[in-house]
Amino acid sequence: MDISNAIAIVSGGASGLGNAVARRVIAEGGRVAILDVNEEQGTNAAAELGNRAIFIQTDVSDEQQVNDAVATAADTFGGVTFCVNCAGILGAGRVLGREGPMPGEYFAKVIQVNLIGTFLLSKAAANQMQNNEPNEEGERGVIVNTASVAAFEGQVGQAAYSASKAGVAGMGLPLAREFSRIGVRVNTVAPGIFLTPMMESMPEHIQDSLASQVPFPSRLGRPEEFADLVVYLYGNVMLNAETIRQDGAIRMQPK
Numbered sequence: 001m002d003i004s005n006a007i008a009i010v011s012g013g014a015s016g017l018g019n020a021v022a023r024r025v026i027a028e029g030g031r032v033a034i035l036d037v038n039e040e041q042g043t044n045a046a047a048e049l050g051n052r053a054i055f056i057q058t059d060v061s062d063e064q065q066v067n068d069a070v071a072t073a074a075d076t077f078g079g080v081t082f083c084v085n086c087a088g089i090l091g092a093g094r095v096l097g098r099e100g101p102m103p104g105e106y107f108a109k110v111i112q113v114n115l116i117g118t119f120l121l122s123k124a125a126a127n128q129m130q131n132n133e134p135n136e137e138g139e140r141g142v143i144v145n146t147a148s149v150a151a152f153e154g155q156v157g158q159a160a161y162s163a164s165k166a167g168v169a170g171m172g173l174p175l176a177r178e179f180s181r182i183g184v185r186v187n188t189v190a191p192g193i194f195l196t197p198m199m200e201s202m203p204e205h206i207q208d209s210l211a212s213q214v215p216f217p218s219r220l221g222r223p224e225e226f227a228d229l230v231v232y233l234y235g236n237v238m239l240n241a242e243t244i245r246q247d248g249a250i251r252m253q254p255k
């Protein structure tokens with residue numbers, strides 16, 4: 001797929017990794033619909049990107065809102081060829097915390113946003129993509145989902161987050177298998193630690209400690225490096241149903 005013609009939907013595109021993807025798609029000549037729950041940041045992000053970008057306020061955990069947003073993006077740009085799921089929440093907390101056991105509702109909320117939100121948008125995007133004319137390889141679209149290294153080595157306090165991200169990684173193969181019929185590839189990126197507002201919200205000594213745990217390069221990842229990989233996944237037709245760790249070889253410790 002050629003990124004310069006891409007019509008992308010980027011959830012979580014108002015901030016961090018999703019925003020870097022939106023910027024990169026625009027820089028490559030494509031068009032972008034930013035889907036995000038944060039109205040102010042989303043509006044500003046789209047305005048900064050110019051007239052090939054729109055913002056559609058969307059809560060990815062709400063099926064109707066997701067379906068409506070994909071329809072609006074497709075109506076505005078004449079289709080959808082690229083779906084990047086970056087919306088997510090940290091949802092940290094011990095199962096047996098100081099304030100008592102974690103309420104099931106809290107766990108469910110993290111799953112609802114990170115996992116079910118990714119499912120809902122992937123489904124709505126694939127449903128739209130199946131209407132596209134295939135390219136010479138038979139491709140109609142590409143989906144990239146964002147897991148985390150916490151899908152594989154979740155730390156204490158990450159039971160909900162890790163479960164949600166392991167679900168995202170696990171869903172990749174069955175989605176790719178099913179969507180092979182319509183020429184839509186599905187890949188997953190599992191980032192290590194990237195310097196985004198999500199990470200900047202943590203105290204600096206924790207950020208420094210995390211950076212020092214990355215074997216090489218011993219620093220936090222840059223959102224542009226994530227965007228670079230996501231755009232590569234769009235272009236390489238042989239990459240399908242893959243989960244790629246992008247983590248400088250970090251393996252998270254128990255705490």
Ligand SMILES: NC(=O)c1ccc[n+]([C@@H]2O[C@H](COP(=O)([O-])OP(=O)(O)OC[C@H]3O[C@@H](n4cnc5c(N)ncnc54)[C@H](O)[C@@H]3O)[C@@H](O)[C@H]2O)c1
Nearest residue numbers: 012015016017036037038059060087088148193194196198
């Ligand atoms: N930054 C990292 O180190 C890191 C590492 C591994 C995985 N990730 C994952 O990457 C993704 C992006 O993270 P980030 O670091 O850019 O975070 P971020 O907080 O900077 O951006 C997340 C965006 O998602 C939006 N969002 C949250 N809930 C939403 C909802 N229900 N509907 C629509 N939008 C919603 C937020 O408004 C925000 O704009 C997340 O899924 C996160 O779990 C990040």
